[in-house]
Amino acid sequence: GQQLNQSPQSMFIQEGEDVSMNCTSSSIFNTWLWYKQDPGEGPVLLIALYKAGELTSNGRLTAQFGITRKDSFLNISASIPSDVGIYFCAGQLVGGGSNYKLTFGKGTLLTVNP
Amino acid sequence: SQTIHQWPATLVQPVGSPLSLECTVEGTSNPNLYWYRQAAGRGLQLLFYSIGIDQISSEVPQNLSASRPQDRQFILSSKKLLLSDSGFYLCAGTGTGGNEQFFGPGTRLTVL
Numbered sequence: 001g002q003q004l005n006q007s008p009q010s011m012f013i014q015e016g017e018d019v020s021m022n023c024t025s026s027s028i029f030n031t032w033l034w035y036k037q038d039p040g041e042g043p044v045l046l047i048a049l050y051k052a053g054e055l056t057s058n059g060r061l062t063a064q065f066g067i068t069r070k071d072s073f074l075n076i077s078a079s080i081p082s083d084v085g086i087y088f089c090a091g092q093l094v095g096g097g098s099n100y101k102l103t104f105g106k107g108t109l110l111t112v113n114p
Numbered sequence: 115s116q117t118i119h120q121w122p123a124t125l126v127q128p129v130g131s132p133l134s135l136e137c138t139v140e141g142t143s144n145p146n147l148y149w150y151r152q153a154a155g156r157g158l159q160l161l162f163y164s165i166g167i168d169q170i171s172s173e174v175p176q177n178l179s180a181s182r183p184q185d186r187q188f189i190l191s192s193k194k195l196l197l198s199d200s201g202f203y204l205c206a207g208t209g210t211g212g213n214e215q216f217f218g219p220g221t222r223l224t225v226l
Contacts, residue, residue, distance in 0.1 A: 031213045042118070042204050042217030043158075086156055092213045100146050100163055100171075102215060107156040 006089050006105030013079055014113050021108040022073040023089035031092040032065050032072040033102065038085045046087075047074070069094075079112050086110070116141040116209045118218035126224045133178075133192040135221050137205030140186070145207040147188040148215060149180055152202040164188060200225045 006023045013019060023032075031050055035043035047058050049065035049072060056063055062075045072091070076083055089105040117140040127133060139145050149161040160173045162180035170180050177196050181189045188205060202222050206215040 033214060035217075040220070040222070042206075042220045045214055045216060048212075048214050088158070090215075100165055101160060102213070104158045109156070 004089055004091060004103050004105040006108055008108055009106070010109040010111070012111045012113065015079060015081060017079050019076040019079055019083070019110060020073060021087055021089075021110075022071060023091070023105045024071040025091065025103075026070065028069045028094045029072075029091035029103075030069070030094050031102075032063070033090040034061075034063050034072070034074045035088040035090065036085050037088065037107075043086075043088055076110075079110075081112050081114050084110060084112050116145070116207065116216050118205055118207055118216055120203075120205050120218035120221050122221060123219065124222045124224075126226060127195050128226055129197055130194050133190070133195050133199070133223070135190040135203055135205075135223075137188040137190075137207075137218055138186055139188075139207045142186075142207070142209050144185060145209065147182065148206040149188065149190050150204040150206065152204060152220075154201075158204070162190070195225045197225050199223065 004023045004025050033048050034046045036046050037043040047056050047063040052065055052069045053067045054065040060077045086107040086109050088107050090102040119138045146165050148163045150158045152158050162172055164170050164182045167182055178192050202220050204220045205218040
């Protein structure tokens with residue numbers, strides 16, 4: 001099946017630092033979503049992107065839908081300990097019977113040292 | 115706003131026993147519904163999805179089945195559990211008019 005390459009796989013940062021993670025694919029997507037999952041819980045939607053080039057912020061989070069429609073990034077500014085968790089990108093492919101499904105990246109595990 | 119409920123939260127079952135996990139949705143009608151499994155190590159594997167009552171699509175061959183007897187109810191079942199069925203099971207649903215999936219709190223299944 002289609003794959004999203006999410007990187008980095010894990011990050012260890014100090015509180016206050018900025019964080020950047022991204023997802024890339026060889027296929028075109030018409031939707032990009034970013035989720036955060038706390039340990040033992042379900043993923044929570046952080047940001048949804050629907051247009052190529054779109055740049056959206058949610059508090060300290062900023063995400064962009066790549067202009068080629070094959071990539072997206074998520075930035076977290078001034079990290080705090082509660083930012084710890086797994087961040088997933090997800091996208092909906094254009095056509096190919098994928099109207100009802102999302103393709104997920106494998107996640108970025110973020111650890112923030114106080 | 116949409117809310118996804120799952121139960122039980124945790125479950126420990128012996129190999130060969132049956133399974134029934136339930137997911138219900140509040141706050142939207144006619145959602146697309148999904149069952150995912152997340153093994154230790156993070157990735158989300160889509161197991162089943164449903165676009166309507168009694169309409170189930172299976173993504174991977176496996177020991178599990180899904181049913182949707184009502185618009186806002188999605189059930190994951192097995193007649194005989196295997197050790198490899200252990201994992202974190204997540205139900206998700208779409209809201210009205212969007213591709214965004216909202217997840218439930220998950221069920222941690224341990225098969226011994």
